[in-house]
Amino acid sequence: MMWYDLLDPNTGLPFVETPRSLMLTLNIDWFAPFNSGYSCGAIYLVCNNLPRADCFKMENVILVGVMPGPKEPSTYEINSYLEALVDSLLRLFNGITIPTFQEPNGTVIRAALLNIACDIPAARKVGGFTSHSSTRACHKCTREFVVFPGTSNLVLYPTYNGFIITVI
Incomplete structure (x- = not known):
């Protein structure tokens, strides 16, 4: 239902019905790269416009950033990692012009964050x-x-x- 609830502010139509408008899911997770208490984190996006079987293929995942550790950032500290992403998502929602294979002179690409998918501790931190x-x-x-x-x-x-x- 949410897929069609987000409206394009310019046309009033559902956001996804506008050409080249992407719906993204934000994922954040921490992992232990070594057998110690060291913990790293990854911030990545997937495109919900792709078929479900293709969303999480490595070539389709957008790695936004890596949180180097040695421990998970606090709720306050995670904001410094997310600030650039939020700024970019705001610009993408309004649209940016980039060259594509079909439009070498550039076409408007838009994106919106549909949801955040992570475990409960990460969701609490991302939500503040x-x-x-x-x-x-x-x-x-x-x-x-x-x-x-x-x-x-x-x-x-x-x-x-x-x-x-x-x-x-």
Whole structure:
């Protein structure tokens, strides 16, 4: 359904019905290249306009960047890796002119980010959320949730609506 929900701001038609408009999926994943605690990350895009069997073929995957490690970046640090990608995607949504095989003098190519596909820890970081064990609501907050002493378990206080997390 989302495929046709994104409208071209110029024509009002679905974005994908405009010629040479690509729908992309952002993927981020970390891996251990050695048998140690060292962790690297990859940021890559795939084109959803291709047949499903061809999307993830090596020749069709766009490697955007590599996060060198030695550990996964924090939620705040990942923004420096994603900033250039976001700028490029904004320019691509409006369209850029590049030469192609059929149009050597250049034609307008457009792209939009359809979705982000990654595991939960990566999705939290890309979305700007804190980890599952965080005692803060977001990475910018300085206030912490109340926890039981000596644990990371949040203290819940009952209300008439069920349970809420209290913040001090």
